[in-house]
Amino acid sequence: MNRATALQVGTLARRSIVRTLRQPAMVVPALFFPLLLLAVNAGGLQRATDLPGFPADHYLDFVLAVCFVQGGLFAANSAGTNVANDIETGFLNRLSLTPLRKTALLMGQLAGVLALGLIQAVTFLVVGAIAGEGIHAGVAGALVIVALALLISLGFGSIGAFVALRTGSGEAVQGIFPLMFAALFLSSMALPRNLIETDWFREVATWNPVSYMLEGIRSLVITGWDGEALALGFACAGGVALIALVAAAAALRTQMVRT
């Protein structure tokens, strides 16, 4: 990255971060709803740990991973809404008249998502460490969880940006939110895959990359260092991020041509 591009990315990143963090309507639900679901699940499903083969003594430790992925879903909403807003208000039109590089624009726009993702990851880790039994993989494991959570946020945020750039509509971004939720719900979020009784659901959860993102984080919380779970978690999160970024970059090219 040359100096001019770095400057462009920095300027747009600062704008994106400030804009995201200045909107309580974006930050508060992104923290509140995952923590609420965590608290309710921890009490409501604690007895599920009595099932033979359940991997944790406390359901809170098991379900903590869901917060990070759910936080990523809010990242998609946040990134998509901000990009759509830039299109609707004509900000992108004005930028297209400048010598700004498209890479810088996309990276800058996603900086706000990463800032929100970092706040979420640290908050969820602190809550998990206080209310649960701590992170089994220790401080280094916690740092790996933050890295994986940021990659997940980047992936989902890029999907949100892609939809916004493709449609130019904030309403369309809101419309994909339920679909993203479906990806979370049809995963191993509530029980380990080997304990899911319904065959078709277990099959869907096995093909769903979100299951592996959850299991990557969960392995660090519950069992310690598990190379396979981590490799699959990072591969799935990285794969989603890569595909979504390429798609978003292509949509940005089209959007800039249109303008």
Place this chain on the structure above:
Amino acid sequence: MSRAGGTRDVALAVAWRGAHNYFTNPAIFIPGLLFPLFFFTAFAGGLSRVDSVPGFEFGSNYTAFVYGFVLMQASAFGGVFTGFSIARDFESGFSRRLLLAAPSHGGIVAGYWLTGVMRAVFTICIITVVALAAGMDVQGGGIDLLGLYTLALLVNAAATLFGCGVAMRLRTMQAGPLMQIPVFLLLFLAPVWLPYDLITGWVHAAATVNPMTLILTTERGFVAGDPVHVVITFAVGAALVGAALLWARGGLHSAEQAA
């Protein structure tokens, strides 16, 4: 035109408009339908093994157990989403014109209530078909089912009138979380995944004082053909509707003063 006739005409006109907006706008239609379906699929499919937890006693299968909750959720959120529509009407200026033109303001509230009923009935029909296709075992007879759906309509009426009261007082879409979060909390602080006796910790304490616990337990009893606490549950349901009606009436006065 008699006063009753005026009220009826206004109510039917508002309800017809609500139905038209609902069925012709996917952004309104889809989330209200998809969220209960996601919850149903995730819980009935992903959590069905928890009926093997020691002490889990229910007269039907786990799909039927989950259906009781999703039915209540669809009823309540049918009302909450109607509250969003009322807020949108105020933001667009439609409600101000409606308040000036309608001969009966009570008819406006009645019309929104009918809209909430229509939304909930539509969602409930879809969910019931999906639940039956997924193997829900309904043990209850005709009277039980009448009780089940009457209770669902009471929950829907209470939620719609609550949302109406909030929307008419604040008259902005930004009031959305104030309608959604209390209902969300009431729903999820009930015994969602396991019977009341099996939930633990602070969620158990919250469920003890939550009126939704009683309603949910009776609804599940109707499905299983073994209803419990029927009289007290209907009394609580009626009290919730009465309280929400007073709240909505106060909201209407506030909107009339502002118009």
